[in-house]
Amino acid sequence: MGRAPCCDRSGLKKGPWTQEEDELLVAYIKKHGQGNWRTLPKNAGLERCGKSCRLRWTNYLRPDIKRGRFSFEEEETIIQLHSILGNKWSAIAARLPGRTDNEIKNYWNTHIRKRLLRMGIDPVTHAPRLDLLDLSSLLKPAAAYYPTQGDLDTLRALEPLANYGPDLLRLASTLLAAPTHASTAEQQMLLPWLIQAQQMSQAPPQHATAADQFMQTGSACQQMPGLVHASSAQQQHQEHMVACSGYAQLPAGYVDSQFDFVPPLMQMVSDTSNCLQWSSTVTSSNNNCNVGSGVSTPSSSPAAGRVNSASTTTFCANASNIVDAIGADAAGLFDMQLSDLLDVSDYM
DNA sequence: AACGGAACCAACCGCTGTTCA
């Protein structure tokens, strides 16, 4: 839509706020509360537009604002949340008490973003920059790896999770980014798991099982049809992440029980027969495309996964089965249109 | 001390989503 900014009206002041203006605004809000921003400036005796007043209040004058440098913990939290939520500054700010979206956005652009770039990490995707990797390792001969029958059996058993895991991550992150749909309590339930899963997806176990390694190889093959073996590059990627990021610490002893902490969301899904139908469909569509290339890729990223329209339809239709299967317990979480819930544009 | 570039951050701008008549 887009409307002309209200500040364009003649007589309204722009630019830095004076102490007198601040006092007028604070006094008015203390007395009347935050009401109609449109009428507030006139009632408060301010020559400002309502938008400017709201911004000044929310970003500077609010009594609960924490000022000063960001702590190490806050910085780590921002990085983790950004890897999940992308540039959803307001959503990130909602999880950092006392910090505003503007402050976090500024801090990201001036400090964190540059730091990640120096470390060779793409601040958009949170993955190592491909131009810094030794891509020649991707070109290893296809016959370099011969899986055993045991590997194949294990892979077959884990296949469903391997395929719909990323999509569940995406689903959960979408829910977290939709505060009007999911309650705070529900988001609090999802967030720790999402961060943990995100860490795992960025830094897989250093002494992974054969099945893990084989799954990774399979995943890489889906992303690069024609390349049978890409685990070397993958391992390089992982080591790079662990060495550089400093925020990818894994829970001790997680390796052999990586599905132990599967949260209710995933558990409910895995318990249903619908998920089998869904996972198998996604698996088949994955043969030619990369569904949900990773929750760590914000929608703005050009590196986001791409699929054709047919597989998008399949994915959405079967995701609907998941929602049905989860049932009334999670109804609040899914009280929205699927088209809204799933950022379909990511898959186009 | 003077200058220029980098870093920082408050504020603005343009857009989207929601509400309501």
Next chain:
DNA sequence: GTGAACAGCGGTTGGTTCCGT
């Protein structure tokens, strides 16, 4: 159902401060 009004969000700008030469 439609469109205007409004609130809020994310990207960008521009003024100020810091720091190295």
